[in-house]
Amino acid sequence: MVFHGRSLIFAAASENSLDTDKEILLNLKSFLLERNPVNIGLYQEWNQTSSNPCNWHGILCSPDRERVTGIDLSDSKITGNMFKNFSALTQLQYLDLSKNTLGGAILDDLNRCHNLVYLNLSYNLFENELNLAGLTSLEKLDLSTNRFHGDLKLSFPAICSKLVVANLSVNNFTGRIDDCFDGCRNLQYLDLSTNNFFGYIWTGFSSLVEFSVSENNVTGPMSASMFVDNCSLLALDLSQNMFQGEVPREISNCMNLIVLNLWGNNFTGSIPSQIGSISTLEALFLGSNSFSRVIPESLLNLKKLASLDLSRNNFGGEIQDIFGRFTQLKSLVLQGNSYSGGINSSGIHRLPNISNLDLSYNNFSGHLPVEISQMPSLKFLILAYNEFIGVIPLEYGNLSQLEALDLSFNRLSGSIPPSLGNLSSLLWLMLAYNSLTGEIPSEIGDCSSLLWINLAYNQLSGAIPDEVTNIGRNATPTFESNRKGYQMFASPSKCLVTDRLLNVDNSPFRSVTTRSWKDCRSKWDQLLRGYGIYSVCAVGSSVRTFEISGYIQLSGNQLTGEVPQDIGKMRNLRMLYLGSNEFYGKLPTEIGNLPLLDLNISWNRFSDKIPEEIGNMRCLRNLDLSCNNFSGAFPMQLSNLNELSKFNISFNPSLSGKIPESGQLATLGKDSFLGNPLLETPSFFNSDDDQHPPTPPPSNSQDEDELGTDGGGVQLEWEALLIGYGCGMVFAVAVVYITFLKGEPKWFLTAVDGIHLWRAKRLQKKNARRRGEQLVDNKQRSLECLQIMLYQWEFKQLQQENDRLKNQNKELKEHKQKLEGQLVEMENFVKAKEQDSSHLEENISSFQQEVSTQIRNNCRAIENLWPEKTEIEKQVRVLQGELASEALKTEELESKIAMLQKRRHQEIQEE
Known part of the structure; x- marks a missing residue:
């Protein structure tokens, strides 16, 4: 306002x-x-x-x-x-x-x-x-x-x-x-957005200069009488409500309109051609409605139009060629329209002034157009969630103004072009969930503004180049340029992009997903201008300040080698994800110089001691070191991490020492310390409240949310997980179907808008890439669950063995002999665990090479063991019943003997 x-x-x-x-x-x-x-x-x-x-x-x-x-x-x-x-x-x-x-x-x-x-x-x-x-x-x-x-x-x-x-x-x-x-005769500016107002709209709004009722539950059609001849509106925002029917052509009576936002309603029919007569219009947001795919030629008359959003109208087919004639546009958003075919046919690549191009969540296919590299003003290129194949063109390195490149969730192959190192203004590089191969080019280190990089779930190999630690070393010129000259009307569609660029599935930005569009726009502006949107603290300090927070996400690749020691120089780095790779060697102590909030290096081969310097990260919230080969004493300095909400050090079998019985670590539960036989955990971890070891956190924070873990040891059984997802999907599909059929309740559509789009996109994605992505994810989860099932079975076998030994020694009643027997049992337990740990490393290597075959074989083996276990339990119950029966008979016999003895005694006295 x-x-x-x-x-x-x-x-x-x-x-x-x-x-x-x-x-x-x-x-x-x-x-x-x-x-x-x-x-x-x-x-x-x-x-x-x-x-x-x-x-x-x-x-x-x-x-x-x-x-x-x-x-x-x-x-x-x-x-x-x-x-x-x-x-x-x-x-x-x-x-x-x-x-x-x-x-x-x-x-x-x-x-x-x-x-x-x-x-x-x-x-x-x-x-x-x-x-x-x-x-x-x-x-x-x-x-x-x-x-x-x-x-x-x-x-x-x-x-x-x-x-x-x-x-x-x-x-x-x-x-x-x-x-x-x-x-309110003098009222000129009224903002009622992001509340819970319902019913029909106030009909006097056209007398205002600015009016917003965005993000409410206002309903009904828009009548022509609302737009009087003397309409004085400069900005009208009716987005994300439940308006329906056609947009009245009388809206053109508001001849001074600069911003018209009708995004996220149930409008149908054609886009009124009369809008083309509003010569002052600079921003037009008509996305997330059900307009017909015919774009009025009259809109080409809007010579001042800078931002156009027609996203999520499900236009389908090939992209309309009219978009190639909006030569004055600076921002064009067409995401979520089920477009197919290529891009070049529309002529979009010839638009000279485009700064923001968002074609994500469609079905565009073929190779990435090389011609895009000839768009001199392009700052944001968002092509995620499409069907593009082939390599990333080398020519994209010529986009000197580019600040965000998002090609994630496609079918791209080949290597990352070294020419991307020429992009000195690049802030975001998002290439996750493709099939990229080869090594990370050292030239990426020349991207002096790069603060957010996501290359997760590809097939990248080799070591992290030392030069990568230079990224983001001088983003100030880019931020200063945005502070001076960046002026663009952000549409509600920008929130979806912001979610992905912010990596909101991970802290500290998880709470950002609950924000309003207004807050989303504010966060976007803050990021582009280099202002922090989340409070962080310096190394060794708990004092928080708002600073820019970058991240590196490399999980789910085949990267190897050691982590560069110079990583400690990346002072803007707040989140580091290296999980599910093949890194090895010692984790550099310099990592303790980073003021991290998230650190995930799980499922690698790191060895030697855990750096005690990690304890200097006072604001660290998530720390996952599980499934590595760390050894030596557990560093007591980690007790300084008072803000930890998720912690996992499981399956580092050579790790020893004692976990403090007080402090933050003691509140995290035994789930965080599984598979470490030499590590002494607090005694209250060993209670019998939960006989089933819980599933350890997966390799990245995104999967943690999908599995429903909350970092506090809450366990979801495998069967419950499947039932929950199945019921949830059926319910969601039913609600979305009824909502679109009946046109209500729109408030619910608004609440689940992002989820609906994601699910709809999944139904549209029927190609091998999407299935491959799901297979990789399922393999990873199956591998983790299989590992836990094996440990659970071995744990029960050890319990049975322990019971057998106790039965054999029940006649030994002296305290010293009991202690000696327990000592022998503990030695056997430790040896068994050492053997298990050795087998674990071999199994992991084997699983990574032939994971699908091994999972099936192991699952069959486990399925075969369960009947044997059930039969044994049945036999035990039978024996227990027989033993109880024999005991009862013994008592009856003893009672009869006593009676006979008493009777005999009486007879003797009578004689």
Whole structure:
């Protein structure tokens, strides 16, 4: 929402004085200091540098400096409830408490600030129903990004008489909008986006300059009467609601429109050709509807049109050639339209001004067009989730402005072209889930801006070049260029791209998937300008700051060799994923110089000691060192990792030492330490609450989410996993089918929009690449589950053996002999585990070479063992029953003998 400046009209001084205002401000200071003893804002300096409050930071006074008229405490780290005596400042006209963590209800005291003209409470935690009926002088109101709920009728239209700007977005408001704003004669900017409003749209919106009701549950058709001849709208955002029917051609009456956003509704029919007469239009978002595939020729008349989004309309067929004639476009988004064939037929590659081209989630096939390399302005090339084959053209290295290259989830083969090292502005390189081979080219190290690289699940081999540690060493020029010149209207489709580029399946960005479109757009802008969107901390420190967070994702390849020692110089690196490769040797101690949040090096052949320097990563959340050959003592420095939520060191059989019985490591459960016979874990890990060893975390964090693990030892049985996924898929398909059939509920469609697109895409993907990807994933999971099943069976065999030995020695009653017997049992246990560990390494190597065949054979072997186990258990139960029966007979016999003896004794006495 745009806030247009307007000078405040300061009231004359009343009977109250500046001294009275000063006393109230000092009371406010004491109130804030009492509730915020640690994070103290600049208000702590009040009365220290000057006795005149008009000189204090954040205080505004009247022109004659006789009265306090404004307070600005925005972004002052204030928490708790609101101060309850603002009304004592009788001339208060300006109050800004935004960007804090204030909560609770807005106090009635605020309603008595009758002269208040400007009120900004945005980005806090207020959560009551809204009642500001006493603020009849308000001109600008910003309550965005809070937790307000209920309807608006306690405040609107009561405060409407002078209101110009109202931003109520990103809250939990509900109810109908109806006539709440009919009395707002001066209202120009109204933002109701990201709430829970329902019913029909307010018909008076065309009198505004900007209006947004995006991300609500507003329904019904749009009538022609809504768009009057004197429509003054510059920006109209009705996206992500439940509007239906055709878009009225009268929308062209809004001749001054700059932004028109109808994305994510149920609009049908043709795109109105009359839109082509809105000569001022710069951004047109019509994606995620059901428009016909005919694109009006009149849209070519929009000479100022810079952003066009027609994504997810399921156009099908070959891409329309009209798109090659939008020569003025800077952003073209056509993702999720089921296009097939090639790209060149449309002439898109000849558009001279295109900066953002997103053709992802389609069925484009054939080779990647070399002609794309001749698009001089291209910054973002997003071709993921298609059917492209062949090699990545060398000529793509000529795209000097390119900042994001996403070719993931295709069928590309061959090697990564060394020419990509020429892309000095490249921030993202996403080539995951293809069939790329060869080594990672050392020239990638020349990408001085590259901070996010994902090459996972290909067939790359060889060592990581030392030069790779140079990536991202100087991204500042790229970020500075974006801060100065990057101006583009981001569509809601950008959220899907952001999810993939951010790698949101992994921390710290997992929570980002719950954001609104507005927040998504904000995060996107922050990333492009080089601002951190997540708080991180430096090595050896727990103090958090917002800094840019890069990642390297190389999981699921055939990479080998040792990790370069210079990796410790990559100070912008926050996430490192090397799982499921063939790396070996010692993990360099320099890795402890990285302020990592995620570190996953599982399923490799790392050996020697675990670097104790990892304990310096104080903000580390996920650490997976499982399935390697680490040895030596467990480093106690890992006890410093107080923020760990997921930790796995399982199956490093030569690792020894003792895990502390207190601290963060002790809270993670025995699942984190499986398969380490020499490692002494806390005694409470050995409880009998769970007799089945849980499944260890998979090789990357994405699979962790799919398997449903939460890092706290929660176990999903294999059968339950299959049943859960099956039932979930049936339910999801049924709901989506009913939703599209009935046209309701649209709120649910919005909530599962990304999931629906993904599932629909999976149904469309019927090629060998997609099946191969699923096979690799299934093989990996089957391998892990098979390993656990083998360990579970061996564990039960050891239990049976232990019981047998105990039965043989039950006649030995002296304590010393019992201890000696237990010692022998422990020695046998350790030897068996050492043999198991040796077999484990051989089995892993064998599994990696012929995984499918070996899995089938081992599964059959296991299936054959289960009947034997069942039969043994049956025999044990029979023997137990027989033993109980014999015991009962013995008792009866003893009873009869006793009776006979008693009778004999009586007979003797009688004689």
